[in-house]
Amino acid sequence: MKILRTVDELTRHCEALRASGLSLGLVPTMGALHAGHLSLVKEALAGNDSVVVSLFVNPTQFNNAADLQTYPRTEEADFRLLEQAGAQAVFAPSVEEIYPDGDRQPDHVFDLGEVAEVMEGAMRPGHFQGVAQIVSKLMRMTQPDHAYFGEKDFQQIAVIRRMVATEGINVEIVDCPIIREDDGLALSSRNVRLSKEQRATAPGIYAALADSVVRSSEMSVEEVHDMVVNRINALPECEVEYFSIVDAETLRPVNSWNEAKRVQGCITVFCGPVRLIDNICYRK
Ligand code: PAF
Numbered sequence: 001m002k003i004l005r006t007v008d009e010l011t012r013h014c015e016a017l018r019a020s021g022l023s024l025g026l027v028p029t030m031g032a033l034h035a036g037h038l039s040l041v042k043e044a045l046a047g048n049d050s051v052v053v054s055l056f057v058n059p060t061q062f063n064n065a066a067d068l069q070t071y072p073r074t075e076e077a078d079f080r081l082l083e084q085a086g087a088q089a090v091f092a093p094s095v096e097e098i099y100p101d102g103d104r105q106p107d108h109v110f111d112l113g114e115v116a117e118v119m120e121g122a123m124r125p126g127h128f129q130g131v132a133q134i135v136s137k138l139m140r141m142t143q144p145d146h147a148y149f150g151e152k153d154f155q156q157i158a159v160i161r162r163m164v165a166t167e168g169i170n171v172e173i174v175d176c177p178i179i180r181e182d183d184g185l186a187l188s189s190r191n192v193r194l195s196k197e198q199r200a201t202a203p204g205i206y207a208a209l210a211d212s213v214v215r216s217s218e219m220s221v222e223e224v225h226d227m228v229v230n231r232i233n234a235l236p237e238c239e240v241e242y243f244s245i246v247d248a249e250t251l252r253p254v255n256s257w258n259e260a261k262r263v264q265g266c267i268t269v270f271c272g273p274v275r276l277i278d279n280i281c282y283r284k
Pocket of ligand 1: 028029030056058061131134135153156
């Protein structure tokens with residue numbers, strides 16, 4: 001597996017692939033890899049001749065300095081996992097390499113529409129502008145045929161689809177299902193920051209969501225919303241930041257189950273200081 005550190009190395013690697021007529025899959029990550037990321041790599045390997053995985057903790061998408069500072073960084077272990085998974089190349093640049101003029105929010109304001117304004121967009125001002133900035137840069141550097149994202153960040157996929165359309169980037173976005181621990185907790189790089197007690201409590205988030213899908217046949221949207229929030233808030237050290245039941249395409253809240261083709265419940269919970277996100281499909 002090639003380890004690429006500079007933009008120049010990356011673009012030359014990708015140009016050589018294109019010149020040989022090989023298709024390319026891009027898997028953007030912030031490292032601290034787990035089985036969820038590896039499922040994206042597997043999918044990318046199945047759908048392309050060659051795969052580039054990026055490992056870059058992108059400072060411009062963090063609106064909280066402590067979150068950026070404590071974000072887990074495990075580069076050597078990540079390289080080993082990617083090598084075992086069969087990725088052909090990893091792009092692991094420095095912050096200076098990506099932002100030679102300083103890591104600030106983008107000068108260019110991306111037109112991300114209303115999908116970027118609700119939920120994470122409302123709670124983390126500037127977050128999606130930063131995501132659009134780094135993902136568009138990576139796509140322009142690599143010009144992949146496909147780019148792979150996990151459905152745990154359900155809203156992020158909607159924002160990236162919008163960004164790709166408005167920026168005119170020619171790439172197919174592939175969304176991949178959430179990977180969970182045996183006890184239901186959605187895999188996240190942030191899970192390592194949970195204390196033993198918080199880790200024992202956190203599966204209660206998915207348990208409440210999964211149960212609410214079953215109960216939703218006999219309950220209104222509002223009743224399901226309140227049941228999930230009350231159940232999770234009753235867990236030790238857990239506090240729901242938001243729980244939105246939305247049209248999966250527009251991300252607008254729905255008031256009834258038949259208001260949209262696909263209805264998704266998107267939740268963010270503080271488990272102690274750790275911010276966990278998850279989502280579940282109610283109607284498809
Ligand atoms: O989902 C993530 O890990 C990040 O937001 C991404 C897409 C790699 C951009 O930094």
